[in-house]
Amino acid sequence: MDQNAAIAALTALSHATRLDVFRLLVRHVPEGVPALTIAERLGVKPSTLSGHLSILKNANLVSSTRHQREIRYAADLTAINALVGFLLSDCCGGRMRNCSDILTLLQDPC
Numbered sequence: 001m002d003q004n005a006a007i008a009a010l011t012a013l014s015h016a017t018r019l020d021v022f023r024l025l026v027r028h029v030p031e032g033v034p035a036l037t038i039a040e041r042l043g044v045k046p047s048t049l050s051g052h053l054s055i056l057k058n059a060n061l062v063s064s065t066r067h068q069r070e071i072r073y074a075a076d077l078t079a080i081n082a083l084v085g086f087l088l089s090d091c092c093g094g095r096m097r098n099c100s101d102i103l104t105l106l107q108d109p110c
Contacts, residue, residue, distance in 0.1 A: 001082040005060070009083045012059035016050045019046055025062060025075035026043070032074030 001009075013019050020042050024066050026031060037055065039046045043069040051072055060079045092098035 001086040002108070003086075006086045007085055008059045009061055009079065012055050012061055013044055015052070015055075017042065017048075018056055021052055022075060023058060025073060026077075026080075029075055029097060032063075032072040035071045035073060037038075038073065051088075 003063055013022060014083065021038060024038060024041060033041075035049065036046060038044070040051075042049075044052070049105045053064070057064060057073075062073050063076055065074075088099075088102065091102065
């Protein structure tokens with residue numbers, strides 16, 4: 001991931017609703033969630049949600065698939081892994097022992 005893509009992803013995630021949407025979608029990988037279900041679960045108007053989903057999609061953080069009249073959105077874990085990798089690429093000056101807290105979190109996020 002290059003710096004411009006990282007900035008786009010971070011900008012997309014810098015809004016509370018978009019962050020909530022992304023966190024919801026991450027919990028439902030790989031099947032995704034229909035747009036109307038996202039709106040209902042988060043208490044967001046569908047018209048407002050559409051704009052947020054578009055921003056996340058333009059930042060390559062989510063993808064969409066159409067099933068007849070339903071549009072289902074899914075988090076792109078490859079993109080988020082690339083973002084985390086970009087953010088941590090220079091972590092701790094190459095001294096992994098200094099990153100033990102981060103590595104533990106990444107290995108067992110729950």
